[in-house]
């Protein structure tokens with residue numbers, strides 16, 4: 504279980520996260536949504552050790568992460584993807600995955616879902632990488648340089664890299680951003696396949712259609728605070744949430760209906776209401 508316990512983050516005078524508490528349970532997919540600037544990425548960055556918290560605790564299965572360096576956080580079982588892809592362009596896909604491998608003493612979490620081996624040798628580690636690539640439909644890209652891949656393929660490699668680390672919590676920061684319809688549908692299937700009893704999955708997204716179809720529960724953030732928390736059904740009908748997005752009731756229905764008819768990606772810019780991202 505991943506817990507944000509009364510977490511605050513200030514950047515100078517700007518309070519990006521204001522006393523936020525979240526509980527991300529294993530076995531379910533938890534989405535964190537909210538308009539641009541709400542603080543979603545800041546939460547991920549704090550959990551993964553890119554930003555220090557100003558106050559509060561972040562616990563992964565009772566291990567306090569907030570003061571640990573990044574590599575120890577990874578070893579504790581947290582992995583993430585980035586809003587802006589961060590692969591090593593000059594390395595092959597397999598090498599990019601191998602970089603993420605951590606000591607094999609971690610519990611066997613997503614092994615069942617992804618068919619990973621319980622062993623610890625280098626050969627087995629490489630075989631795990633190949634297995635994950637296969638599950639994501641990109642085994643044929645293993646020897647290609649990451650920098651030579653199409654954008655959608657790079658997004659999948661990032662996902663693969665997060666998976667091979669055998670996390671207990673995986674944080675996906677806008678995995679569908681810039682993907683087309685087909686790629687988003689594929690991604691949806693991969694996220695659903697990740698669901699396993701020992702893995703806490705956090706999905707940060709602007710694509711409402713994707714969120715509403717894969718999430719078990721949703722936290723809605725606005726201006727650094729939690730505005731609402733509940734099932735997709737409860738969030739869909741929440742008046743405060745609708746107002747936070749568009750400043751008017753009925754917005755969630757509008758967003759979803761529009762998402763079905765147009766491109767998948769929705770960007771909600773602070774103060775500008777709804778706009779369509781053009782990948």
Ligand SMILES: Nc1ncnc2c1ncn2[C@@H]1O[C@H](COP(=O)(O)OP(=O)(O)OP(=O)(O)O)[C@@H](O)[C@H]1O
Nearest residue numbers: 514517519537538539540541542543544545546586
């Ligand atoms: N490195 C930083 N330095 C200063 N301020 C920052 C930094 N990172 C984020 N912020 C501020 O923190 C607040 C929350 O930003 P954050 O990126 O977490 O929002 P978000 O919900 O992820 O938005 P988006 O959907 O656009 O990614 C914003 O006011 C932002 O300007």
